[in-house]
Amino acid sequence: MGVVVKQYRLPKQTKLCKNRSFQAVYRSGKSYANKMAVLYVVPKTDGHRQIGFAAGKRLGSAVVRNRVKRLLREAYRLNQHKISQGVDLVLVGRQAMVEADLRAAARAFLDLCRRAGILL
Structure with a gap:
């Protein structure tokens, strides 16, 4: 009964959904890149964090792009408690992410952060 289970949820209000939101982060954000992904970061004043996930058409078919976004989403979901609040993020998968597994995706994400x- 005294066991505390940490919740690793990714509620809808923590995700960037609109194209306008993505474009604002791309335009005014600072980018950090490695072989697997690119991270765009914009500081915010309201103390909340939102994130968007993207994979361009160069990566392959819709199946491949969706897998890349799922990997990025899961890497973020498992490590979101290690990231400071008050930022907007966009995480974009690169070609190397197509062949990656979750462990490699998480390492790449934490390196960018x-x-x-x-x-934190």
């Missing part, structure tokens, strides 16, 4: 200075 460390370089961006948003890890």
